[in-house]
Amino acid sequence: MIWCGLLCGIFGCICGGAVPVLIDGLRRLEYRGYDSVGFAVISGGRVLVVKDKGNIDEFLSKIDIDSVESEIGIGHTRWATHGAPCKENAHPHLDCTGSIAVVHNGVLENFLDLRSGLQARGHRFASNTDSEVIAHLIEEGVMSGMCLKDALAAASRKIRGSMAVAAISSAEPDRIVCFRRESPLVVGMGPGGVYCASDILAMVKYATEAYHVPEGSLATLTRVGLSFEGPGGDRIDPPSLKISLEPGAVERGGYKHFMLKEIHEQPIAVSNTLRIYREYIDRAALLLHGKRVLLTGSGTSYHACLCASYLMSSLGVDAMAVISSELQEYLKGQPLSGSAVVAVSQSGETADTLGAIRHAKRLGARVIGITNTLSSSITNISDAYLCTQGGPEIGVAATKSFLTQLVVLEMLSFRTALAAGSISKQECEEAYEEMGALPAKIGGIIQRLESVREIALKYSDRRDAFFLGRGINVATALEGALKLKEISYIHAEGYPAGESKHGPISLVEPGFLCVFVSPMDSTRQRIIGNIMEMKARGAEIFSVLTEGDSELIEVSDGYFEVPESPEYLYPVLCTVPLQALAYYVAIYKGLDPDRPRNLAKSVTVL
Numbered sequence: 317m318i319w320c321g322l323l324c325g326i327f328g329c330i331c332g333g334a335v336p337v338l339i340d341g342l343r344r345l346e347y348r349g350y351d352s353v354g355f356a357v358i359s360g361g362r363v364l365v366v367k368d369k370g371n372i373d374e375f376l377s378k379i380d381i382d383s384v385e386s387e388i389g390i391g392h393t394r395w396a397t398h399g400a401p402c403k404e405n406a407h408p409h410l411d412c413t414g415s416i417a418v419v420h421n422g423v424l425e426n427f428l429d430l431r432s433g434l435q436a437r438g439h440r441f442a443s444n445t446d447s448e449v450i451a452h453l454i455e456e457g458v459m460s461g462m463c464l465k466d467a468l469a470a471a472s473r474k475i476r477g478s479m480a481v482a483a484i485s486s487a488e489p490d491r492i493v494c495f496r497r498e499s500p501l502v503v504g505m506g507p508g509g510v511y512c513a514s515d516i517l518a519m520v521k522y523a524t525e526a527y528h529v530p531e532g533s534l535a536t537l538t539r540v541g542l543s544f545e546g547p548g549g550d551r552i553d554p555p556s557l558k559i560s561l562e563p564g565a566v567e568r569g570g571y572k573h574f575m576l577k578e579i580h581e582q583p584i585a586v587s588n589t590l591r592i593y594r595e596y597i598d599r600a601a602l603l604l605h606g607k608r609v610l611l612t613g614s615g616t617s618y619h620a621c622l623c624a625s626y627l628m629s630s631l632g633v634d635a636m637a638v639i640s641s642e643l644q645e646y647l648k649g650q651p652l653s654g655s656a657v658v659a660v661s662q663s664g665e666t667a668d669t670l671g672a673i674r675h676a677k678r679l680g681a682r683v684i685g686i687t688n689t690l691s692s693s694i695t696n697i698s699d700a701y702l703c704t705q706g707g708p709e710i711g712v713a714a715t716k717s718f719l720t721q722l723v724v725l726e727m728l729s730f731r732t733a734l735a736a737g738s739i740s741k742q743e744c745e746e747a748y749e750e751m752g753a754l755p756a757k758i759g760g761i762i763q764r765l766e767s768v769r770e771i772a773l774k775y776s777d778r779r780d781a782f783f784l785g786r787g788i789n790v791a792t793a794l795e796g797a798l799k800l801k802e803i804s805y806i807h808a809e810g811y812p813a814g815e816s817k818h819g820p821i822s823l824v825e826p827g828f829l830c831v832f833v834s835p836m837d838s839t840r841q842r843i844i845g846n847i848m849e850m851k852a853r854g855a856e857i858f859s860v861l862t863e864g865d866s867e868l869i870e871v872s873d874g875y876f877e878v879p880e881s882p883e884y885l886y887p888v889l890c891t892v893p894l895q896a897l898a899y900y901v902a903i904y905k906g907l908d909p910d911r912p913r914n915l916a917k918s919v920t921v922l
């Protein structure tokens with residue numbers, strides 16, 4: 317069996333006391349994977365590798381990092397895609413001589429051919445990862461007289477697939493060489509050293525200036541600075557970014573978990589997002605004008621797309637939402653010159669969404685990317701992009717990214733409808749005003765979330781649950797179910813409430829939990845009918861409803877009230893208690909909501 321290191325984090329540094337810095341950097345990248353961890357340093361003129369399966373805390377409990385002295389190292393945190401991870405497959409990987417170490421994030425498409433060629437030439441493999449071929453290819457380049465950088469460049473030309481790579485060699489103990497194709501890679505420098513990482517968040521504590529390594533380019537890190545080579549071997553100077561993120565922005569800020577912190581950050585995240593310059597939204601709206609709009613995303617981001625498709629349709633914009641991994645099949649080869657694609661992704665790195673964008677572009681569509689990561693792959697390949705202002709989201713369960721996506725999509729929907737003439741300027745202004753009230757309303761909900769804790773205790777022993785909604789809140793129901801299932805491992809199904817009687821209802825027996833998203837909107841009367849159907853079969857009803865809706869309170873076993881709002885804003889408000897419900901259920905079940913099993917924050921594999 318072959319193991320591929322796909323969803324991983326890499327970090328490297330040249331600085332005094334490299335090992336604790338490596339560990340700290342890797343800790344910040346653990347959200348990218350936590351199946352195994354390892355680092356390689358140059359110490360006493362030799363490459364020393366320390367690696368094992370498990371997360372960083374487990375790893376640290378087995379080694380004495382103070383015993384390793386070094387000023388240069390590379391590290392890796394891994395998320396395996398097939399089968400169980402093990403020490404041999406953990407990164408870094410060495411060449412046959414043990415003098416070259418490599419960490420890799422990506423997937424090598426032709427590694428089986430490369431590996432058998434290398435084996436035929438006498439190379440011995442210590443793992444069955446795809447990544448190890450890089451170390452042996454570099455070794456061949458070095459043996460033929462190349463320096464480490466040129467050997468990595470030569471290796472990259474033989475490899476097909478995505479790769480962010482960092483390599484060190486005891487023969488050139490003053491440098492780290494890096495290469496990037498399709499996988500993210502950032503390098504940076506600060507007063508104490510130079511750094512490379514899969515995500516800028518890993519280096520905010522150390523670097524003051526950072527650079528995204530351009531696609532297909534090499535970066536060399538030495539004590540004296542950074543240099544870059546473009547795909548043609550020419551020297552290049554990518555633009556620098558000032559690192560303005562406070563290191564504290566990625567810490568838990570006193571909360572027990574990132575998820576809870578991020579739920580509480582939603583008022584400010586929404587308020588920052590509402591500040592997106594209108595001209596950016598207007599320019600994006602002009603791209604959509606007169607076109608059929610296809611909204612695409614994965615997981616939570618798809619739910620934001622679904623909400624937007626309801627809103628856009630209600631405003632006279634021809635729109636539909638398609639899950640990213642299905643877009644290619646849905647479109648087949650139909651020309652898209654009359655369509656525009658809105659691609660939504662928190663990370664901006666989701667492989668399914670990137671694949672959908674590439675396919676749509678090949679068919680002639682213009683693409684607007686909406687991400688929470690300004691310099692991500694999705695913003696880079698989109699024709700225009702809008703950045704949600706959620707700040708770093710570390711918890712695997714998407715929370716504030718969802719609310720900020722909804723807000724951007726709502727603004728975009730109204731401006732597109734205005735550009736099309738299907739709503740008046742006044743209607744658009746009124747909608748913006750309503751959106752302006754969201755941060756205070758979300759803040760009020762957050763103050764009352766403690767009440768959800770009791771409800772969660774009651775439901776934490778359930779095996780199954782339905783989440784039901786109608787209209788635009790079908791998406792809210794889907795999102796509530798996704799939150800509960802992904803972090804509490806309760807089987808939760810989101811469904812359009814009206815559809816529940818066409819099959820799902822057969823599962824309902826006394827005590828079966830049905831969560832209804834049933835605010836005071838145009839669907840309310842019909843959803844009461846659905847609630848009664850479930851009650852008649854003994855279901856336990858928990859409703860998210862509009863403040864003071866006594867009729868619904870009467871028929872519910874438990875409820876959470878949200879402030880009155882226009883219909884299109886209820887998904888923003890009703891999602892918040894559902895996030896808290898999932899969080900507290902996970903806590904009562906003794907689970908870590910920030911690191912649910914089998915999941916990674918950024919899914920960079922198809």
Ligand code: M6R
Nearest residue numbers: 615616617661662663666713714
């Ligand atoms: O970074 P993206 O928004 O593209 O990620 C998409 C999904 O992988 C993501 O929303 C996932 O479903 C979350 N774990 C949901 O909480």
